[in-house]
Amino acid sequence: MVADFTQQIRDKAKELLEKGTVECVIGYETGSDGFSARPAFIYESAEVERLIFDNTCSHNLVKYLLNKKGKPTAVIVKGCDSRALNLLLSEKQIDRDNIFIIGVVCPGVVEWGWNNHSDQLQIRCNWCRQHNPVIYDFLVGEPVTEGPPDDFADIAAMETKSTEEREAFWREQAEHCVRCYACRQACPGCYCIDCFVEQLDPEWVGIRIAPEENLMWNTIRAFHLAGRCISCNECERVCPVNIPLSLLNRRMEREVLGLFDYRAGMSEDAVAPLITFMKDEKLGIGE
Amino acid sequence: MTKIIGKNELESWLSGIMKERTVFAPTRVDDLILFRPVRSANEIVFDYENTNLSPKELFFPRTETLFTAVPKDGDIELTPTIVDQEVILFGIRPCDARGIAILDGPFLDEPADSLWAQHREKTTMIGLSCTKPAPQCFCTSMGSAPNDASNVDIMLTQVEDGYAVETITEKGEKLLQGVELRESDVQPPVPTCDVNIPAEGIVEAITKMFDDPYWSRLADRCIHCNVCAYVCPTCYCFDIRDRTDKGKTERIRTWESCQSKGFTRIAGGYDPRADKGTRLRQRFCHKLLYFPQQFGALGCVGCGRCVIACPVNIDIREIISDVQKIGAEVGQGSN
Numbered sequence: 001m002v003a004d005f006t007q008q009i010r011d012k013a014k015e016l017l018e019k020g021t022v023e024c025v026i027g028y029e030t031g032s033d034g035f036s037a038r039p040a041f042i043y044e045s046a047e048v049e050r051l052i053f054d055n056t057c058s059h060n061l062v063k064y065l066l067n068k069k070g071k072p073t074a075v076i077v078k079g080c081d082s083r084a085l086n087l088l089l090s091e092k093q094i095d096r097d098n099i100f101i102i103g104v105v106c107p108g109v110v111e112w113g114w115n116n117h118s119d120q121l122q123i124r125c126n127w128c129r130q131h132n133p134v135i136y137d138f139l140v141g142e143p144v145t146e147g148p149p150d151d152f153a154d155i156a157a158m159e160t161k162s163t164e165e166r167e168a169f170w171r172e173q174a175e176h177c178v179r180c181y182a183c184r185q186a187c188p189g190c191y192c193i194d195c196f197v198e199q200l201d202p203e204w205v206g207i208r209i210a211p212e213e214n215l216m217w218n219t220i221r222a223f224h225l226a227g228r229c230i231s232c233n234e235c236e237r238v239c240p241v242n243i244p245l246s247l248l249n250r251r252m253e254r255e256v257l258g259l260f261d262y263r264a265g266m267s268e269d270a271v272a273p274l275i276t277f278m279k280d281e282k283l284g285i286g287e
Numbered sequence: 288m289t290k291i292i293g294k295n296e297l298e299s300w301l302s303g304i305m306k307e308r309t310v311f312a313p314t315r316v317d318d319l320i321l322f323r324p325v326r327s328a329n330e331i332v333f334d335y336e337n338t339n340l341s342p343k344e345l346f347f348p349r350t351e352t353l354f355t356a357v358p359k360d361g362d363i364e365l366t367p368t369i370v371d372q373e374v375i376l377f378g379i380r381p382c383d384a385r386g387i388a389i390l391d392g393p394f395l396d397e398p399a400d401s402l403w404a405q406h407r408e409k410t411t412m413i414g415l416s417c418t419k420p421a422p423q424c425f426c427t428s429m430g431s432a433p434n435d436a437s438n439v440d441i442m443l444t445q446v447e448d449g450y451a452v453e454t455i456t457e458k459g460e461k462l463l464q465g466v467e468l469r470e471s472d473v474q475p476p477v478p479t480c481d482v483n484i485p486a487e488g489i490v491e492a493i494t495k496m497f498d499d500p501y502w503s504r505l506a507d508r509c510i511h512c513n514v515c516a517y518v519c520p521t522c523y524c525f526d527i528r529d530r531t532d533k534g535k536t537e538r539i540r541t542w543e544s545c546q547s548k549g550f551t552r553i554a555g556g557y558d559p560r561a562d563k564g565t566r567l568r569q570r571f572c573h574k575l576l577y578f579p580q581q582f583g584a585l586g587c588v589g590c591g592r593c594v595i596a597c598p599v600n601i602d603i604r605e606i607i608s609d610v611q612k613i614g615a616e617v618g619q620g621s622n
Contacts, residue, residue: 238598
């Protein structure tokens with residue numbers, strides 16, 4: 001099945017580059033361990049043989065479209081990645097006319113790691129209800145029936161802990177954080193020209209790489225992604241010290257789902273609840 | 288003759304040291320292995336490949352106060368940071384020890400960095416040879432070896448019934464005073480790191496292909512996080528800022544990286560390395576061109592951390608090979 005996916009992607013990429021529909025195809029190729037996928041940028045039709053697709057194709061390539069503004073580009077998206085496309089389209093960050101979307105019905109992705117030949121699915125695949133891309137120009141694979149709604153069992157389990165236990169847990173995680181910002185750099189929803197964490201006036205977060213500042217960084221980032229996170233969980237995959245960021249992001253996701261019945265990135269003209277005010281909206285404050 | 292210390296003797300020696308001094312050793316923290324202070328030998332992981340973060344942190348902390356300033360009698364009183372804690376760094380790998388020795392170049396070059404100098408003086412390093420280098424390791428190609436004892440105070444190499452002990456420096460000798468070592472004719476194994484990366488002549492090659500579009504193509508893939516720099520035992524860039532709280536001001540330095548946007552932005556907003564390609568090239572030119580030009584050694588020790596930690600597989604080993612290839616082609620073209 002996967003070999004067939006690879007062939008279909010190569011054929012389509014070749015056609016798009018030869019016809020001049022796009023300048024570049026962003027896909028996956030085999031990495032330096034000879035096993036795990038890594039992002040690939042194909043500019044010449046002669047190079048399409050580099051492209052692959054398999055269950056190590058973890059990266060959310062949509063992020064790279066932000067570097068390709070104004071340039072016709074094709075991108076390969078899995079289900080979760082396709083929601084990031086919708087997020088960026090609805091937030092007017094990318095131009096639909098310049099993008100050719102090759103959607104892939106996702107078989108699930110395995111635990112990623114250099115030379116790590118794991119066959120264990122990533123945790124993101126446990127809660128995934130979007131194996132089928134929500135937006136595409138060309139689809140690879142047969143759409144599958146999605147599972148029942150997510151029960152957020154991981155979040156519920158976290159909530160059985162006392163406030164003190166949770167505080168201790170996050171303090172420990174904050175000790176590990178080195179503020180390398182890999183989470184932000186991998187995230188398709190993090191595209192601010194000047195991230196709050198690097199602003200000097202006002203200085204929202206101090207410069208120290210220390211628990212207090214690290215907690216502030218991770219918490220505010222989670223708030224900025226509330227109602228915007230599309231659950232690709234790339235932030236958690238790329239974290240060099242394995243901070244379980246999904247516990248923060250999914251806590252916010254569940255809140256937004258409960259309050260507004262809203263999941264980010266499901267359509268390209270979605271009206272996101274936290275950046276919109278409806279005239280008849282109930283504030284729940286002072287009423 | 289080889290001097291041997293048994294596993295039990297080693298543990299009781301370390302336990303003795305722990306009573307008087309702080310011992311940092313590789314220990315398990317969640318699913319990571321990190322150098323942390325340990326209070327008992329049981330906490331030490333002896334058979335690890337390499338720690339997730341390098342021990343450079345003990346000499347160049349992720350955050351360190353340079354001095355504090357407080358108003359006093361109409362003037363300002365400055366108090367520099369004094370490092371008074373004696374530290375034993377147990378279980379450092381030869382690649383990481385080489386990383387620290389290499390950083391003496393920039394940090395101890397006049398005017399010397401007093402904090403680095405103090406950390407160096409207060410720390411005794413007990414090295415641990417690698418018995419089985421990991422797949423990402425390439426220390427031999429970078430001028431070291433899995434049993435390289437040249438940058439530690441004491442070197443241990445695992446043998447069947449304990450550890451072979453080599454005393455390298457006076458500091459090491461002092462620490463071993465009174466410890467019973469057994470004489471044995473056992474020859475410690477000589478582990479090898481078989482990965483061969485063509486680093487010879489890299490300075491010339493990278494100079495030749497400096498303007499090659501290779502860098503901007505590679506930068507397509509780079510997401511410009513700081514993971515590589517922060518796991519690296521030889522990256523030493525930092526930022527400095529003042530922090531005032533309740534009338535007391537601290538001048539703080541923290542890790543920074545050339546991959547950050549704005550790292551080279553100057554007053555007026557101009558940034559000489561504004562695009563991704565020049566930023567990425569800087570990382571590799573610093574390690575493979577500028578550092579050897581200034582300080583002699585290559586600025587990479589082959590620990591392989593960046594190879595496995597990079598979220599998008601920017602692999603320095605692959606880059607060294609590519610640079611050699613492109614450098615040779617460019618060289619031919621100009622003849």
